[in-house]
Amino acid sequence: MSRPRRHGQRRGRRDIALGVLGALLAFGVCEAVSRSGIVRRDYLPPASEVVRRAVELAGDSAFLDGVGATLRAWALGLALACLIAVPVGLLLGSVPVVDAAVRAIVEFLRPLPSVALIPLVSLLLGSGTGTEVALVTYAAVWPILFNTMYGLGESEPLAKETLRAFGFGRAAVLLRVDLAGAAPFVAAGIRISAAVALIVAVATELLSGFGEGLGIFIAQAQLATDGTRDVLAGVVWAGALGLAVNGVLVWGERRLFPWTPERRGARP
Template structure:
């Protein structure tokens, strides 16, 4: 399946979902105060693009998202390389990591707010914590998938541990790190909006949604904010996928070829 076909099918699926939501609302199966027609929600979302205060809130959310994701990557990549390269360290840290990983970031909001106060620092910290794990585990996994023959060859020519890491292991792990960053980008956006909703004050897309929820007949604005959150996630993912394809085409082509072969065998 070509990329154009993927895009066309995605547009077709979106149009079908839009039509179903519109039909359900218009038919009166659900009260309009609970589910406004999709056309009204989309029109409201488009009008919000001309609201400077709303766009300032989007900027606040994206700034917290970028800071949290950047902090997570700055911690996760070196830590993942250390854990993947030194088995003793990985064994010593495994219990701590497995204890911390399942903790939901939203549940940590009261504790982090108590320690850091409300505001950007709390939001960035929670985003970084939630975004850390996909990058960390992808880095460790990618390091374990490095071709041992390439490492042994470099060592045979007298290269040290650092040279092997920089010249073989890190380039081979880079596509896995990029995939982890793409997953973490979605997690970071979820945490950015969720933290703002739960905090209930300040600026941001989550604040807009939280305030609309308490307004009279505010369901339309809530859903319009959700549309914006989904659109931001879609754009961010699209940009990262495009960058990943451009930077690591040499690593993605074999996977795509294998995927096409598997689909051909199924059919």
């Protein structure tokens, strides 16, 4: 086993240990603050009760159906964002004239928060999964789009010139060199968009109040007389889903792109 690889594995184990330590520290602080009476239990239940409630929800079929609905909207929205953002990013990154023509529109649309578009999209698509998927797609497009464009700028000029010298056309160079070089950047954009998409999916359910999902569970729990524990348990589920998704995507990046310095664990 090479030295950089051993170093990367040690660093990975250290990061995991530090992450677990930080989580345990936060758990202990929340538990102590609640049980000491500094904050009323109505506002901040003990962390142990919240975690216990979150575990109990794993056996609630209705709750799991809601989580499944959220994940379906998340996955569909993220997939649509990839199908839109990668080709558009390749076009804008490889054709400067097109990039210049639409740059003002892109910069106008990018800062618009997805949740602010709930009324408009609801009028167009109705109150259902379609609205949630559309908003998730809109929010998830931008990181993938700009990472794709940035990745194209990092492609190897010598490799492109070599292909052109052997008679390959512009499309072949784009697919064989530019897209291959941009792939790690696209993957990073997808990982960022996955977290954004999950946030928007839950927020859309929470703010719109229609359909089913994890956000609907949290919205209904906050209306209950003693619903703070359920609200926080739903938040724990949202955080756990985000952590799991990020972990899977990081693992996939390491498997698909082991040649990048950060994946090898090498220091610059």
